[in-house]
Amino acid sequence: MLLLIGIFVYWPLIATIGLSFAKWNLNPDRPIALAGFDNYARLASSPLFRDALRNTGYFLIGSLPLKILLPIPVAVAIWSLGRKGEIYRAILFLPTLISFVVVAIVFLWLLNPIGGMIPLGLRALGLQGANPLAEPASALWTVLLISTWKIFGFNVLIYVAGLARIRGDLIEAMQLDGAGAGRIFVSLVWPLLTPTTFFVLVSTTIFSLQQVFTPIDIMTEGGPQNGTTNLFYMVYQLTFRTFDVGRGAAATVLLFALLLLITTVKFRVVDRHVHYEQ
Helix, strand or coil: CHHHHHHHHHHHHHHHHHHCCEECCCCCCCCCEECCCHHHHHHHCCHHHHHHHHHHHHHHHHHHHHHHHCHHHHHHHHHHCHHHHHHHHHHHHHHHHCCHHHHHHHHHHHCCCCCCHHHHHHHHCCCCCCCHHHCHHHHHHHHHHHHHHHHHHHHHHHHHHHHCCCCHHHHHHHHHCCCCHHHHHHHHHHHHHHHHHHHHHHHHHHHHHHHCHHHHHHHHCCCCCCCCCCHHHHHHHHHHCCCCHHHHHHHHHHHHHHHHHHHHHHHHHHHHHCCCCC
């Protein structure tokens, strides 16, 4: 197992760090030239990098309420229904099973300004709706909402699994003491749900940036005006569109460092407020 991890994880990481100091265009007949820190300097001065970094921050900030906090009350409502909530869990989880390629194509059709169902519905209500993917201000949030719809049910299911571990006799004891639903959630449910919330926070932060690659590539290709390009998609653009492998590798190293920093801060700060059962 350690050998496989070394070959398929750590060796590519080391090779990527090495390529970040080189100049190469993926041509096997062309030798790799040493570039030093030039790739990092050119990346830092690039408007594409600044736009991608800004959009990545927006994706992370928007993911907090939509993908991490909003599923909690939905999960609590489904959990409170007992066996009756199984049908709602199944309905919410269905989008997770659909390929993101299919999801992106379907939403492209729904948002089509000519014959899409959403613009047609808005016109029927007397509203003139523009294509949200055509405007830099709305394209990023549209992609974020679509990715939220895709992953929402998965996070709800994770929360429901965490809620299932809470003992019913503890809730009954608080009810006998006169505690209402709000007090039970604040004093019992939420503290016991913090380990699940911490897991969802870390995993969603990492995977959200990766998952939106597909809808960005299919729906906007990073546009309009770099309005939806994030750091993951920028790596693809630099490496496989402009064949600037050195800058693409440098962007990968910076992305790795950013995710490592965010995860470390979460473990050092947020983990202190997590209540683990003893």
